[in-house]
Amino acid sequence: MTQEERKPLAWHETLELHELVAFQSIGLMKLKMSINQVTDSELKELYRKSIHDLEGNLKELLRFYPSAQGFQPRDDESRQDMGFFAGDLLGLSKTLVRNLAGAITETATPALRKTLTNQLMGAIHGHERVFNYMHRHGYYPAYDLGHLLGHDMEMAQTALNM
Numbered sequence: 001m002t003q004e005e006r007k008p009l010a011w012h013e014t015l016e017l018h019e020l021v022a023f024q025s026i027g028l029m030k031l032k033m034s035i036n037q038v039t040d041s042e043l044k045e046l047y048r049k050s051i052h053d054l055e056g057n058l059k060e061l062l063r064f065y066p067s068a069q070g071f072q073p074r075d076d077e078s079r080q081d082m083g084f085f086a087g088d089l090l091g092l093s094k095t096l097v098r099n100l101a102g103a104i105t106e107t108a109t110p111a112l113r114k115t116l117t118n119q120l121m122g123a124i125h126g127h128e129r130v131f132n133y134m135h136r137h138g139y140y141p142a143y144d145l146g147h148l149l150g151h152d153m154e155m156a157q158t159a160l161n162m
Helices: 011-037 041-062 079-104 110-135 146-159
Strands: none
Touching: 011 041, 011 079, 011 146, 041 146, 079 110, 079 146
């Protein structure tokens, strides 16, 4: 990295980096765990290409972690399967909240808007339940940015090493 690239990351870009690495790490793990179940050769090749692309993305993004303010690498290298499954569920619930919110803005039919709004409130509560579980069990140290980034790196390395 050049001197210009070594500047400390701003807080907002650190958080975006965290979201991207966490999302892609979980996705990479899911692809690697399921590729052997894919029997269609063309689809299997799409999985391989996606795996290759995500591995490249993670390797590039991980280079920026030492520039993140407060970054603390983790000493614990053990694989946490429950953390993976909880993170996958958190990603699903977060995406559901975003998709429902977006759909509401495109809805003209009052009955559908009401249904989607009710589902959005349920999805928000679901997201809260998953987040609270993860936070209680140490899978998502949301109030400690350094440990959160260290956890990201550990998850990404696990995904890359699978």
